[in-house]
Amino acid sequence: MPASADLEAFLEFLRFGSISTDSQHKGQVDACAHWLQERLTTAGLVARLMPTAGHPVVLARGLRQEGRPTVLIYGHYDVQPVDPVELWTHPPFAPQVENGIVTARGASDNKGQIFAHMLGITETLRQKGDLPVNLILLIEGEEEIGSPNLAPFLRTHREELACDVVVVSDSSMVAPGFPTLTYGLRGLAALEVHVTGPDRDLHSGIFGGAVENPATVLARLIAGLHDRNLKVAIDGFYEGVRTIEPWERRGWRKLPLDDAALTRMTGAPELRGERKFSALERIWARPTAEVNGIGSGYQGEGTKTVLPSKAMAKLTFRLVPGQDPKRIQEIAAAYFREHAPPSVRLEIVSGHSGDPYLVDPNAGFGAAAQRALKRMLPGRKVALIREGGTIPIVADFKSILGADTLLLGLCLPDCNAHSPNETFPIEHLDLGARLNRFLLEEIARSAAQTTVDASKIPNETETTG
Ligand code: BES
Ligand code: MN
Numbered sequence: 001m002p003a004s005a006d007l008e009a010f011l012e013f014l015r016f017g018s019i020s021t022d023s024q025h026k027g028q029v030d031a032c033a034h035w036l037q038e039r040l041t042t043a044g045l046v047a048r049l050m051p052t053a054g055h056p057v058v059l060a061r062g063l064r065q066e067g068r069p070t071v072l073i074y075g076h077y078d079v080q081p082v083d084p085v086e087l088w089t090h091p092p093f094a095p096q097v098e099n100g101i102v103t104a105r106g107a108s109d110n111k112g113q114i115f116a117h118m119l120g121i122t123e124t125l126r127q128k129g130d131l132p133v134n135l136i137l138l139i140e141g142e143e144e145i146g147s148p149n150l151a152p153f154l155r156t157h158r159e160e161l162a163c164d165v166v167v168v169s170d171s172s173m174v175a176p177g178f179p180t181l182t183y184g185l186r187g188l189a190a191l192e193v194h195v196t197g198p199d200r201d202l203h204s205g206i207f208g209g210a211v212e213n214p215a216t217v218l219a220r221l222i223a224g225l226h227d228r229n230l231k232v233a234i235d236g237f238y239e240g241v242r243t244i245e246p247w248e249r250r251g252w253r254k255l256p257l258d259d260a261a262l263t264r265m266t267g268a269p270e271l272r273g274e275r276k277f278s279a280l281e282r283i284w285a286r287p288t289a290e291v292n293g294i295g296s297g298y299q300g301e302g303t304k305t306v307l308p309s310k311a312m313a314k315l316t317f318r319l320v321p322g323q324d325p326k327r328i329q330e331i332a333a334a335y336f337r338e339h340a341p342p343s344v345r346l347e348i349v350s351g352h353s354g355d356p357y358l359v360d361p362n363a364g365f366g367a368a369a370q371r372a373l374k375r376m377l378p379g380r381k382v383a384l385i386r387e388g389g390t391i392p393i394v395a396d397f398k399s400i401l402g403a404d405t406l407l408l409g410l411c412l413p414d415c416n417a418h419s420p421n422e423t424f425p426i427e428h429l430d431l432g433a434r435l436n437r438f439l440l441e442e443i444a445r446s447a448a449q450t451t452v453d454a455s456k457i458p459n460e461t462e463t464t465g
Pocket of ligand 1: 109110143144145146147170171172185188352353354387388389390391392
């Protein structure tokens with residue numbers, strides 16, 4: 001259990017309603033960023049609040065010393081909206097701890113996980129006065145809206161943010177007690193489709209049958225997004241899609257996340273999706289087309305005999321390595337344009353996007369991460385997984401800063417991220433704090449070894465060459 005002052009601080013963090021997508025919550029977003037800056041300063045880091053065109057970035061650093069690797073720990077303090085709020089057992093920003101589990105929006109995604117790192121850093125600084133690595137902590141406020149201002153921020157501050165490796169705890173452990181290294185994430189492309197028929201809602205008796213109903217048109221278009229094998233039916237959608245390696249399939253089959261477990265987690269009567277792939281394969285390594293929201297016509301009590309003027313849907317496509325979000329937005333828009341009848345007007349708005357990510361879990365500091373995970377939960381095998389979610393900036397860390405990312409998740413698959421009643425086990429604060437300490441040590445050790453090995457190379461080539 002964390003010290004009671006630490007737990008109290010965590011609950012304070014959770015009380016900020018830092019919903020990035022909702023301008024009504026701007027005050028809470030800013031207050032949360034300020035709170036973080038203050039707390040990191042107190043911990044002994046140099047912490048700054050950096051404005052962006054959107055919500056501020058909290059940037060903190062430890063002492064910089066020549067010859068040590070630089071580790072950038074990334075997280076986000078913004079959270080998803082809370083609706084439907086009536087399904088929460090507690091108000092989402094009034095965290096409650098019951099049976100060692102806290103319920104609040106953001107508890108897992110991402111406040112609990114980033115707070116665990118903050119605890120680890122604070123503890124090490126308190127005990128040793130220094131960290132084993134040069135540390136940069138970057139906590140942003142726009143992850144849940146696709147990090148629109150963070151890539152430009154990385155470009156502007158490229159030198160200041162130069163690092164050897166990035167660490168992110170914004171993913172899951174496969175099950176309680178299973179140390180997990182995530183080496184792949186899906187990407188994302190968002191699209192809105194607006195269908196307009198008549199210029200206003202019409203009496204469905206006076207005009208029904210004469211003009212086409214935009215809700216029906218949209219439903220037809222959406223139904224056509226998948227074929228009968230539940231593959232996405234957009235031309236070119238699977239171009240370049242990277243196949244799943246046999247070692248991945250073998251490893252994933254052994255995980256405690258079978259179809260029965262997944263069914264239980266979702267509450268759906270049964271699982272269903274693209275044929276010839278297991279549910280985990282479909283989530284982690286296959287692309288999808290999802291309707292996130294759909295609306296048209298009368299939604300109130302009783303009936304209203306109306307022929308709606310408009311219908312709209314919000315879609316996102318989850319993408320895997322080999323797919324390009326911009327291209328997917330283009331071919332998806334082309335699908336709607338080609339298939340919409342001339343009886344309606346179509347407007348398509350491209351939304352945010354994020355590239356997929358894939359890295360070799362044994363390369364670079366991957367081995368150091370696996371050693372740290374084993375120390376965190378001794379005697380356990382490290383699960384090597386991909387995940388279906390998206391952290392848009394991870395691909396940018398590679399392309400802009402040239403750094404690979406280690407994804408070390410601390411939340412559980414049934415944590416209700418983005419759903420009502422999001423939870424985080426309080427003991428995962430300590431678990432994550434320990435992981436942070438082991439990880440920084442292991443990265444420092446592995447960097448020291450690499451440096452020694454590298455210095456040997458010229459001599460050997462000289463003698464053999
Ligand atoms: N923490 C998640 C991403 C995630 C989820 C990683 C599950 C691994 C497993 C992150 O906060 C998130 O929700 N990202 C959004 C990104 C989007 C808004 C661009 C997502 O995946 O929907
Ligand atoms: Mn999220």
